[in-house]
Each structure stands twice: as structure tokens, then as C-alpha cells.
Amino acid sequence: MRFKKRSRSRETLLRLAAYGTILVALILTLFPVYWIAANSFKFDIDIFAVPPEWVPRNPTLKHYEQAFIERPFLRYALNSFLVAVGTTAIAVIFGTMAGYALARFTYPWQWRKHVSFWILSTRMMPPIVSIIPLYLFFNYFDMLNTKAALIIAYTAFNLPFATWMMKSYFQDLPVELEEAAIVDGDTRWGAFLHVALPLARPGLAATAIFCLIISWNEFLLALVITLTEQSQTLPIGIAGRVTQYTTYWGEISAAGFMACVPIVIFAFIVQKHLVRGLSLGAVKG
Amino acid sequence: MKGTSAAPLEIGGWFEQWAERRLRYLMLAPAVLILLALTIFPSLYMFYAAVHRISPNPDLPWQFVGAANFTRLLSDGQFQVALRNTAIFTVVAVSVEFLFGLGLALLLDKYIRRLTFLKTVLMVPMMLPPIAVAITWKLIYEPQFGVLNEIMFRLGLPTQAWAGDVDLAMFSIIVADVWQWTPFIFLLMLAGLASLPIEPYEAAELDGASSWRQFWDLTIPFLKPVIAIALLLRVMDALRLFDLVFILTGGGPADRTKVLSLYIYQVAYRFADPGYAAAISLFVLLVTIVLSTWFMKRMRLVE
Numbered sequence: 101m102r103f104k105k106r107s108r109s110r111e112t113l114l115r116l117a118a119y120g121t122i123l124v125a126l127i128l129t130l131f132p133v134y135w136i137a138a139n140s141f142k143f144d145i146d147i148f149a150v151p152p153e154w155v156p157r158n159p160t161l162k163h164y165e166q167a168f169i170e171r172p173f174l175r176y177a178l179n180s181f182l183v184a185v186g187t188t189a190i191a192v193i194f195g196t197m198a199g200y201a202l203a204r205f206t207y208p209w210q211w212r213k214h215v216s217f218w219i220l221s222t223r224m225m226p227p228i229v230s231i232i233p234l235y236l237f238f239n240y241f242d243m244l245n246t247k248a249a250l251i252i253a254y255t256a257f258n259l260p261f262a263t264w265m266m267k268s269y270f271q272d273l274p275v276e277l278e279e280a281a282i283v284d285g286d287t288r289w290g291a292f293l294h295v296a297l298p299l300a301r302p303g304l305a306a307t308a309i310f311c312l313i314i315s316w317n318e319f320l321l322a323l324v325i326t327l328t329e330q331s332q333t334l335p336i337g338i339a340g341r342v343t344q345y346t347t348y349w350g351e352i353s354a355a356g357f358m359a360c361v362p363i364v365i366f367a368f369i370v371q372k373h374l375v376r377g378l379s380l381g382a383v384k385g
Numbered sequence: 386m387k388g389t390s391a392a393p394l395e396i397g398g399w400f401e402q403w404a405e406r407r408l409r410y411l412m413l414a415p416a417v418l419i420l421l422a423l424t425i426f427p428s429l430y431m432f433y434a435a436v437h438r439i440s441p442n443p444d445l446p447w448q449f450v451g452a453a454n455f456t457r458l459l460s461d462g463q464f465q466v467a468l469r470n471t472a473i474f475t476v477v478a479v480s481v482e483f484l485f486g487l488g489l490a491l492l493l494d495k496y497i498r499r500l501t502f503l504k505t506v507l508m509v510p511m512m513l514p515p516i517a518v519a520i521t522w523k524l525i526y527e528p529q530f531g532v533l534n535e536i537m538f539r540l541g542l543p544t545q546a547w548a549g550d551v552d553l554a555m556f557s558i559i560v561a562d563v564w565q566w567t568p569f570i571f572l573l574m575l576a577g578l579a580s581l582p583i584e585p586y587e588a589a590e591l592d593g594a595s596s597w598r599q600f601w602d603l604t605i606p607f608l609k610p611v612i613a614i615a616l617l618l619r620v621m622d623a624l625r626l627f628d629l630v631f632i633l634t635g636g637g638p639a640d641r642t643k644v645l646s647l648y649i650y651q652v653a654y655r656f657a658d659p660g661y662a663a664a665i666s667l668f669v670l671l672v673t674i675v676l677s678t679w680f681m682k683r684m685r686l687v688e
Contacts, residue, residue, distance in 0.1 A: 198416035205409035233427035
């Protein structure tokens with residue numbers, strides 16, 4: 101397809117169509133993000149304006165003050181951050197070891213295949229399925245409404261993710277370097293620690309960032325496990341301001357936009373690893 | 386790729402030597418044990434919960450009811466509605482995302498490959514917190530002062546209640562989901578297209594095959610593994626839809642957007658019947674396992 105000799109005018113037309121499509125896609129992608137940002141800087145009266153005010157005429161930080169100073173959104177953000185870091189640490193440490201083992205070692209009875217498959221299938225488990233047992237379990241151990249409970253719950257999907265990602269990165273590394281280190285007298289564990297791990301550092305960083313994003317965004321499990329601002333995360337805080345009677349548009353716009361900012365920064369940091377990260381290591385981009 | 390098993394063992398004490406010999410198991414064990422605890426245990430516990438009537442009062446004992454919760458599934462109209470809504474959402478949303486994503490990727494393959502920055506901008510929606518996406522679309526759909534009705538008005542079309550309208554609610558959920566997840570398909574397809582080999586196309590060109598023929602006979606077969614993983618992940622995600630519905634419609638109006646996740650949540654917490662919720666969860670788990678296993682085996686995603 102790519103090598104078809106086309107007439108010049110047809111080529112130009114195609115190029116124009118492609119650029120036009122990119123432009124439309126960019127507008128459709130960015131407008132909603134712009135819109136929530138724009139509304140977060142408007143006074144309430146301007147949010148309700150008809151026709152809508154496309155650019156805030158009287159920009160204000162009032163809603164940011166309301167959300168992050170008067171209401172506990174800073175607390176929610178901190179909870180989100182602590183939970184995300186906790187589960188990411190667990191997932192990356194154990195996932196890296198398991199991923200390495202599955203990429204490098206041989207096991208009897210096709211264990212490698214079966215264990216890989218089983219770990220992948222745990223990633224497919226819908227969270228709604230585990231909320232009942234997790235809720236009853238945390239209730240029994242008096243752990244409801246704690247950040248530790250969230251960290252444990254999130255590890256259930258972050259750990260399989262980290263394992264598959266790291267397995268995929270290690271499989272791409274040449275095994276010869278580790279073999280050379282072992283010939284030079286290093287142990288198998290030493291070869292992993294001193295040779296493979298430093299080489300996999302970009303993969304390690306990407307995996308960690310993906311775990312952070314997934315945890316930062318999670319809603320359903322947090323909704324069930326947390327009860328008060330002591331452990332509630334940012335998405336829960338936002339959803340709590342959408343009530344049956346009224347929606348605090350300005351406040352949730354400000355908090356929602358702030359919840360997006362770190363994610364966008366992270367997206368740009370991991371842009372080279374996006375494809376692999378989003379496909380659990382199955383597609384190398 | 387296959388591991389090197391033998392390692393010199395002259396250094397270290399007996400513990401180091403033992404650890405070194407058992408390394409392949411020791412490195413795998415923590416992850417496997419944690420995942421066993423986090424998946425097998427809850428699944429078993431759920432079986433146990435599913436055959437009991439659980440009172441909201443924690444001091445009352447669980448009452449064994451046998452298969453009652455499962456037989457209830459068969460006659461529960463709400464459950465059937467939720468099942469139908471989930472199926473509609475999954476099929477429509479994933480198909481639209483797939484067609485848009487693949488179409489865009491084919492059109493832009495030639496022009497966008499090196500533009501990493503532009504690609505990343507297009508990727509932003511799917512990384513955002515679903516709750517933030519949900520409130521953004523809630524703002525856009527707002528019947529009185531929302532942007533969408535303003536656009537309808539300017540185009541001379543009738544304004545709508547969107548997420549609040551019986552006939553448009555599911556459509557509104559799907560649009561928001563398509564906005565967030567089309568980039569995912571697009572990105573994966575673009576990666577797949579970039580890795581296509583050149584030679585078969587040159588050969589086809591010499592044989593005078595049309596672009597259309599080349600697309601069906603070369604591009605699609607080469608892309609098949611990437612398409613498989615993209616669809617698998619999207620379907621699994623669509624089956625667990627919750628956040629968008631929770632914020633945009635709450636399952637309404639008239640249960641038109643009540644999906645399985647939301648129904649389980651309502652049964653467990655609003656109707657305070659965790660036993661029955663566990664039974665529904667088991668059903669969802671079964672569907673997920675059957676679907677994903679069939680898919681992964683069929684597409685040979687694992688070795």
C-alpha cells in the first residue's frame with residue numbers, strides 16, 4: 101500500500117485529508133480537557149452562563165481555594181499519592197523479580213507457561229468481582245477505611261501488570277551479558293542485580309509510572325473500602341461533590357483538573373513506553 | 386531466551402548456596418503467593434458468601450441458603466436488564482472504538498509515525514482518571530448550560546437531556562467512553578502498522594494487487610495479533626464499566642444504563658444483600674474467565 105505509485109494530485113489530496121483528520125482529532129481530544137480547566141477558573145455565575153462563556157472573562161482561583169483549603173481535597177490528594185506509592189513499590193519489587201524469573205529460568209512441567217498465563221488472567225479479573233470478599237475481609241480484620249487496605253487491594257491488579265511488563269522488558273535484553281558476568285564469578289542473583297536490573301532501568305521506571313497512574317485513577321474499590329477523609333482518595337472526593345440535589349461544578353472542575361495534571365506529566369515521561377505499557381507488554385511500540 | 390541454570394557455588398555459606406540453587410523458585414514465589422492470597426482466597430470466600438444470606442447487621446450469623454441466590458438470578462428482571470445493558474455497551478462501544486481507531490491509524494500511518502509529541506497529546510484521554518472524564522462529560526451534557534446543547538441550538542437542532550434522556554443515556558455513556566478509549570486502539574494499531582514488513586507489499590505491488598486487496602490479504606493478517614490484544618483488553622475493560630455510569634446517570638433513567646458492575650454495587654450496598662451480590666459476581670467472574678481464556682488461547686497470546 102505504501103509503495104503504490106500515485107498521481108501527484110491524489111497524493112496531495114491524501115496528505116490534506118490526513119492533516120485535516122489530525123486537526124479534528126486534536127480538537128475533539130483537547131476540547132473536553134480545556135473545558136474542565138476553563139470552568140475551574142470561572143465564578144459560579146459564569147459557569148451557568150447561557151450561551152457558555154468559551155474563555156473565562158473573570159478568571160478566579162476561588163474554586164481551588166474552596167476545594168483545597170476549605171474542603172479536604174488536599175488530604176484526598178495526599179491519600180491518593182500515599183496509596184499509589186505504596187502499592188507501586190510492592191508491585192514493582194515483586195513484579196520485577198517474578199518477571200525476571202519468568203523471562204530467564206526454565207521450570208519443570210511447563211510451569212513457566214502456566215504461571216504466566218495464570219498471572220495474566222488475574223489481571224483480567226474485574227474489580228467488582230473482588231469487592232464483596234475484600235469488603236467482608238477488611239471488615240472482619242477491622243481494616244475498612246484504611247490506606248493499607250487500599251494498598252493491598254490495588255496490589256491485586258498492579259502486581260500482575262508489573263510482572264508482565266518486566267517479563268517483556270527482560271526478554272528483550274540479551275542474555276549474554278548476564279552469562280558473561282556469571283563466567284566472571286558473579287552469582288545468578290548477582291547477575292540479575294548488577295547486570296540485568298541496571299539495563300532494565302527504563303522499563304522499571306515506565307512500569308512504576310503505569311502502576312502509579314492506574315492506582316491514582318482507581319475509583320470503585322476506593323468507593324467501597326474508604327469511608328472518611330482519613331483514607332478517601334481524590335476520585336472519591338470528587339464523586340462526593342456530585343450529590344442527588346446539587347453538583348458543585350466549580351469545585352469538582354478544580355479538583356478534577358488537578359487530578360489530571362500529574363497524569364498528563366506522567367504520560368509525557370513514559371511516551372516511549374506507552375504502547376507496551378497499555379498492552380501489558382504484548383505489543384512492542 | 387532460555388535461562389542458564391548452573392552457577393558457580395563456591396562462594397557464600399550454606400544459605401547463600403541453597404538460595405542460589407533455588408533462585409528460580411525464590412524469585413517467583415513472593416509474587417505468586419501474594420497473588421494467590423489476593424485472588425484465590427477472595428474467590429473461595431465469594432463461593433462461601435454466595436450460598437448464604439448475609440444480614441447487614443454484623444452481629445447476626447450468616448444463614449445457609451444453598452443455591453437460592455443462584456436460582457434467584459434466573460428470575461431477576463433487574464439482573465437481565467443489567468446483563469443486556471452491559472452487552473449492548475460492550476459490543477457498541479468496542480466496535481466503534483475499533484473502527485475509528487483502525488481507520489485513523491490507517492489514514493495517519495504515513496504522516497504521524499515520527500511525531501511522538503503529537504501522538505502523546507492524542508493519547509491523553511485514556512490516561513486521565515475516569516472520574517475526571519465523567520465530570521467533564523457531565524459538564525458538556527448538562528441540559529441547561531452545557532456546551533453540547535449550545536452546539537445543537539446553533540445548528541438549529543432540538544436540544545436534548547442527553548444523559549438524562551431515556552433513549553440517549555446509553556448513547557451518551559458510549560460517546561464518553563469512545564472519547565476516552567479510541568486513542569488506545571489507535572495507538573496500538575499505529576504500532577502494529579509501523580512494524581509491518583515491506584517486502585510482501587513490494588511483491589504485491591509487482592503483481593498489480595489493488596490497495597484494497599493488499600489491505601485484506603496483507604495488512605489485516607499481519608495486524609491480527611495486535612488487533613487481538615487490543616480487543617481483548619478493551620472488552621475486559623468494557624465489561625467492568627462503572628465510573629462513567631456512576632457519575633453520569635447512576636444507572637438511570639429507567640435502568641437504561643444499569644450495567645452489571647453498578648447492579649452488583651447496588652445489591653451489595655444499597656439493598657444490603659452481599660450474599661446475592663456475591664452470586665452475581667461469580668456469574669460475572671465466570672463470563673470473564675470463559676471469554677478471556679477462549680480469547681487468549683485462540684489468539685495464542687501465551688507462548
